[in-house]
Amino acid sequence: MEHKEYKKRNKGGRPKKETAEKLSYRxxxxxxxxxxxxxxxxxxxxxxxxxxxxxxxxxxxxxxxxLSEEHAGYIRQLCGMANNLNQLARKANAGGFHDEQWDCKVAVARIHELLTKIGI
Incomplete structure (x- = not known):
């Protein structure tokens, strides 16, 4: 009985690959x-x-x-700008659109600039 329990026990390590995942042909x-x-x-x-x-x-x-380090940096900047745009949209919806108009234009211009640097 103890021998069967020993075989079921997880020994750790990486699980075995499926036959289709193995690189067995050269x-x-x-x-x-x-x-x-x-x-x-x-x-x-x-x-x-x-x-x-x-x-x-x-x-x-x-x-x-x-992705190069430069492109990864651009994508991180885009993520931060997207967060800022979401915050500006929330503020604009809460307090009126006129107050946030300039901030939105600046954010959109910076996003456009980064997209051209990435090449999208």
């Missing part, structure tokens, strides 16, 4: 030097390993690069 690919260095460069720019880059290309036909 394919060798020969490349020219220029192609190989191009692969390394693109994988580095995307912030992932060359193997993961090739898997993404196969799955999606393209690879999206990770």
């Amino acid at each position: 394919i060798g690919v020969k490349m020219a030097a220029a192609d190989y260095f191009c692969l390394l460069t693109r994988a580095h720019e995307a912030g992932i390993s060359p193997s993961e880059y090739m898997r993404e290309c196969f799955r999606n036909g393209h690879v999206r690069e990770r």
Whole structure:
């Protein structure tokens, strides 16, 4: 009886992957030097390993690069501005729209500026 309880006990660690999630097949690919260095460069720019880059290309036909620190900063600023706009809208609804008109225009102009920097 004690032996069965011991097997049921959680030993900790990462749960086992499903068969479909395991990376169990290996394919060798020969490349020219220029192609190989191009692969390394693109994988580095995307912030992932060359193997993961090739898997993404196969799955999606393209690879999206990770957000740079600069873009992540812009997105954080946008989140803060969205919060400020919500507060201004609440104030405007409570006290009248005329008082908050200038603040809203400034916030919208800054949001537009950040969106152009990000490239959206």
